[in-house]
Amino acid sequence: MHRVIGERSLAETSVDPDLARSLLRDIVRARVFDHRAVALQRRGWMSGYPPFEGQEGSQVGAAHALADDDWLFPTYRSNAMQLARGRPPADILRFRRGLSGFEPDGPTGDSTAENRETGRSGTTFTAATPIATQLPHAVGAGMAATHLDADHAVCAYLGDGATSEGDFHEAMNFAGVFSAPVVFFCENNHWAISLPEERQTRSETIAQKASAYGFDGLRVDGNDPLAVYEVVAESRERACAGDPVLVESLTYRQGAHSTSDDPDRYRGEVDLPEWRTADPLERTAAYLREEGVVDDGFVESTRERANAELDEAVAAAESTPESDPGEAFDYAYATLPPRVAAQRRAVVDRERTRE
Numbered sequence: 001m002h003r004v005i006g007e008r009s010l011a012e013t014s015v016d017p018d019l020a021r022s023l024l025r026d027i028v029r030a031r032v033f034d035h036r037a038v039a040l041q042r043r044g045w046m047s048g049y050p051p052f053e054g055q056e057g058s059q060v061g062a063a064h065a066l067a068d069d070d071w072l073f074p075t076y077r078s079n080a081m082q083l084a085r086g087r088p089p090a091d092i093l094r095f096r097r098g099l100s101g102f103e104p105d106g107p108t109g110d111s112t113a114e115n116r117e118t119g120r121s122g123t124t125f126t127a128a129t130p131i132a133t134q135l136p137h138a139v140g141a142g143m144a145a146t147h148l149d150a151d152h153a154v155c156a157y158l159g160d161g162a163t164s165e166g167d168f169h170e171a172m173n174f175a176g177v178f179s180a181p182v183v184f185f186c187e188n189n190h191w192a193i194s195l196p197e198e199r200q201t202r203s204e205t206i207a208q209k210a211s212a213y214g215f216d217g218l219r220v221d222g223n224d225p226l227a228v229y230e231v232v233a234e235s236r237e238r239a240c241a242g243d244p245v246l247v248e249s250l251t252y253r254q255g256a257h258s259t260s261d262d263p264d265r266y267r268g269e270v271d272l273p274e275w276r277t278a279d280p281l282e283r284t285a286a287y288l289r290e291e292g293v294v295d296d297g298f299v300e301s302t303r304e305r306a307n308a309e310l311d312e313a314v315a316a317a318e319s320t321p322e323s324d325p326g327e328a329f330d331y332a333y334a335t336l337p338p339r340v341a342a343q344r345r346a347v348v349d350r351e352r353t354r355e
C-alpha cells in the first residue's frame with residue numbers, strides 16, 4: 001500500500017510545495033462544486049446528480065499526475081478529476097442538465113483558455129454513464145496512440161463495480177496484449193450503489209486482477225492525494241513504455257450513490273480502517289499546514305474563490321439555450337438508417353407538441 005501522509009515529510013516525496021498547494025486547491029474547488037451541484041439538484045435545477053464527496057483527494061491526485069496531452073476517459077463519478085484537468089465547471093453543469101452547450105474536448109481539445117485557475121488542459125472525453133463502456137474506448141485510444149507514434153498516455157477511470165463487467169476484462173486483455181499506454185485508475189469507494197466491495201468480487205484486491213492480464217496492479221491510499229499522485233505518475237511512465245498498469249485507489253464514498261439514492265437503507269456501521277474513511281480535504285489540509293506550505297486561511301480563501309467561480313459557471317449554464325431534441329440522433333451516423341430516422345421524427349414531433 002503506497003502512502004505519504006503519516007509516513008513521509010513533503011521533502012521526501014516527489015511533490016513540490018507548489019504542486020502540493022495545487023492539489024489542496026483543486027480538492028477544495030471540487031468539494032465546493034459537489035456541494036453546489038447537490039443543492040442545485042435539490043431545487044430541481046437538474047434531474048439527478050452523483051456526488052463524489054470523499055473521493056476528491058484520489059481524483060485530484062490522479063489528475064495532476066497526467067501530462068497535459070494525456071487523454072482521460074471519465075465517468076459520471078469522476079467530476080473532481082475532470083475539474084482538476086481543466087474542464088470548466090459550466091461544461092459539467094450543462095452536461096448534467098442535458099444541454100448541448102457542453103463541448104467535449106475533441107482529440108485536439110484544449111480548455112486552457114477557460115481554465116484560469118489551473119492553467120491545465122488535455123483531452124477529456126465525455127463522461128460515461130453505462131458502466132465500463134469507456135474502458136474499451138480508452139484502450140482503443142491507447143492503441144491508436146501507439147500506432148501513430150504519439151507519446152501520450154491514456155487514463156481510464158472506473159469504479160469497483162465496473163470490474164464485474166465484460167468490458168473491463170476485454171479492455172484489460174487488449175491493453176496487455178497490445179501493450180497499450182493505458183493507466184486503469186480504479187477508485188474502490190467500497191460501494192457499487194448498495195453492493196459492498198466484498199460482494200463484488202472474491203479476489204482479495206482489485207489490483208491483483210491485473211496479473212491475469214500480464215501487467216501490474218498497485219494499491220494506494222486514495223485519501224492521500226500525494227500518494228495517488230506518485231503512484232499514477234509512475235504508472236503513466238510505465239504505460240508509455242508499453243506496460244499498462246491497474247491502480248486501485250482505496251477511498252470511500254461519503255454520501256449517497258446519487259441524489260435518488262438513500263444509503264441509510266443499506267449502509268450501517270462500516271468496518272473499514274480509519275484512513276479509508278478519512279476526509280481527504282481535512283487530512284490534506286492538516287498535513288500541508290504541518291509541513292508549513294499552506295497557512296490557516298488557505299482553505300477558506302480558496303473556498304471563497306471557488307464559490308465565485310461557481311456563481312459564474314451556474315450563470316453560464318443557465319444562459320445556455322435548451323437543446324434541440326433531434327440532436328441526440330445526429331452524430332452517430334453520416335446518414336440515419338430509416339428506423340433511426342423514424343425515431344428521430346417521433347421524438348422531435350413529441351417535443352414540438354409539448355411546447
Ligand SMILES: Cc1ncc(C[n+]2csc(CCOP(=O)(O)OP(=O)(O)O)c2C)c(N)n1
Binds near residue numbers: 077131159161162192
Ligand atoms: C451497463 C450498466 N449496468 C448498470 C448500470 C446501473 N448502475 C449505475 S451506477 C452502478 C454502480 C457502479 O458502481 P461502481 O462501478 O463501483 O462506480 P461508482 O458508482 O461507485 O462510482 C450501476 C450498477 C449502468 N449505469 N450501466
